[in-house]
Amino acid sequence: xxxxxxxxxxxxxxxxxxxxxxxxxxxxxxxxxxxxxxxxxxxxxxxxxxxxxxxxxxxxxxxxxxxxxxxxxxxxxxxxxxxxxxxxxxxxxxxxxxxxxxxxxxxxxxxxxxxxxxxxxxxxxxxxxxxxxxxxxxxxxxxxxxxxxxxxxxxxxxxxxxxxxxxxxxxxxxxxxxxxxxxxxxxx
Amino acid sequence: xxxxxxxxxxxxxxxxxxxxxxxxxxxxxxxxxxxxxxxxxxxxxxxxxxxxxxxxxxxxxxxxxxxxxxxxxxxxxxxxxxxxxxxxxxxxxxxxxxxxxxxxxxxxxxxxxxxxxxxxxxxxxxxxxxxxxxxxxxxxxxxxxxxxxxxxxxxxxxxxxxxxxxxxxxxxxxxxxxxxxxxxxxxx
DNA sequence: GTCTATATGCAGATAGAC
DNA sequence: GTCTATCTGCATATAGAC
Numbered sequence: 271x272x273x274x275x276x277x278x279x280x281x282x283x284x285x286x287x288x289x290x291x292x293x294x295x296x297x298x299x300x301x302x303x304x305x306x307x308x309x310x311x312x313x314x315x316x317x318x319x320x321x322x323x324x325x326x327x328x329x330x331x332x333x334x335x336x337x338x339x340x341x342x343x344x345x346x347x348x349x350x351x352x353x354x355x356x357x358x359x360x361x362x363x364x365x366x367x368x369x370x371x372x373x374x375x376x377x378x379x380x381x382x383x384x385x386x387x388x389x390x391x392x393x394x395x396x397x398x399x400x401x402x403x404x405x406x407x408x409x410x411x412x413x414x415x416x417x418x419x420x421x422x423x424x425x426x427x428x429x430x431x432x433x434x435x436x437x438x439x440x441x442x443x444x445x446x447x448x449x450x451x452x453x454x455x456x457x458x
Numbered sequence: 459x460x461x462x463x464x465x466x467x468x469x470x471x472x473x474x475x476x477x478x479x480x481x482x483x484x485x486x487x488x489x490x491x492x493x494x495x496x497x498x499x500x501x502x503x504x505x506x507x508x509x510x511x512x513x514x515x516x517x518x519x520x521x522x523x524x525x526x527x528x529x530x531x532x533x534x535x536x537x538x539x540x541x542x543x544x545x546x547x548x549x550x551x552x553x554x555x556x557x558x559x560x561x562x563x564x565x566x567x568x569x570x571x572x573x574x575x576x577x578x579x580x581x582x583x584x585x586x587x588x589x590x591x592x593x594x595x596x597x598x599x600x601x602x603x604x605x606x607x608x609x610x611x612x613x614x615x616x617x618x619x620x621x622x623x624x625x626x627x628x629x630x631x632x633x634x635x636x637x638x639x640x641x642x643x644x645x646x
Numbered sequence: 647g648t649c650t651a652t653a654t655g656c657a658g659a660t661a662g663a664c
Numbered sequence: 665g666t667c668t669a670t671c672t673g674c675a676t677a678t679a680g681a682c
């Protein structure tokens with residue numbers, strides 16, 4: 271089931287994850303994905319912006335899904351989030367500090383430069399925040415509390431990935447895991 | 459007191475802050491900085507990597523200095539950090555979501571691509587974490603506690619800047635401010 | 647120290663054949 | 665749907681005059 275369109279999006283995600291939007295070339299994407307050269311503008315007539323936007327959206331959906339699945343396995347939200355962040359730490363280390371999702375770099379680079387990509391990033395982060403928020407709501411937090419916490423969890427994880435990649439160590443993410451567990455244990 | 463070298467570094471910081479490392483061209487830096495065209499490779503013989511590395515280092519030192527100054531104004535660390543993050547939120551809004559420092563985007567893009575820039579990012583983040591850690595140590599936390607919290611504060615703020623830029627709103631940073639205050643108030 | 651001119655290569659994008 | 669060929673423009677970097 272070779273699917274050039276999907277291959278292109280997935281390769282784009284993993285390349286932009288490592289080197290951002292501007293650092294990733296279309297030729298590079300075609301080469302790495304193994305997709306037919308001539309098919310790029312056939313599937314994505316709007317070019318690079320469209321490819322990046324769709325890659326970001328797909329990555330957001332996939333990440334939100336994974337978050338839901340992992341959080342569902344453990345009842346207590348503090349422990350669930352803690353363990354989830356530890357899993358990210360392991361994943362980032364296993365990828366030799368290449369992983370982390372394409373959002374962070376792409377979102378920073380394009381926040382004020384491309385309306386289309388920015389909209390995609392907003393939707394992706396909204397998906398992710400919602401996944402955390404739902405878990406907190408299910409365990410009895412108020413709407414406002416759940417929202418504030420979900421934003422902070424998302425921010426701390428994104429920042430933790432950034433620091434872990436920079437220091438080539440999972441330790442920053444593990445520190446984030448510990449502190450988030452403490453934060454989520456307040457008032458229990 | 460026109461100083462081409464300094465002008466170039468400062469312009470590099472503010473351009474890479476908006477569009478990252480690969481999205482910023484040397485021509486653009488020269489044009490925006492007003493520095494003499496022919497002086498770029500005179501001051502920075504190693505080219506773009508050197509310019510980015512020095513801009514990152516300078517930005518790290520400056521940021522750490524600002525953190526120390528702001529935190530020193532308020533005795534209670536929870537309130538001090540809270541107010542500091544609110545100030546960032548205001549600053550990011552005032553800049554129309556361009557601000558946030560060159561580190562986030564540059565660090566993500568270059569973590570596994572340029573040894574030299576990566577080393578500069580590590581030093582910059584270490585400076586910043588140290589500024590937070592000192593405040594926590596001064597208020598009686600243990601070394602381990604202060605370290606873990608400082609990392610988490612840095613991560614949450616970086617992530618908060620990312621989200622605030624993406625959503626074109628200071629609210630994510632304000633949510634981070636609230637939660638960090640709660641986290642730092644544990645056990646008081 | 648600063649200039650202009652330029653080398654070399656790749657970027658994103660398009661045209662038109664098959 | 666996929667190919668090759670090509671357009672235009674900018675990227676980083678260098679050479680050599682002043």
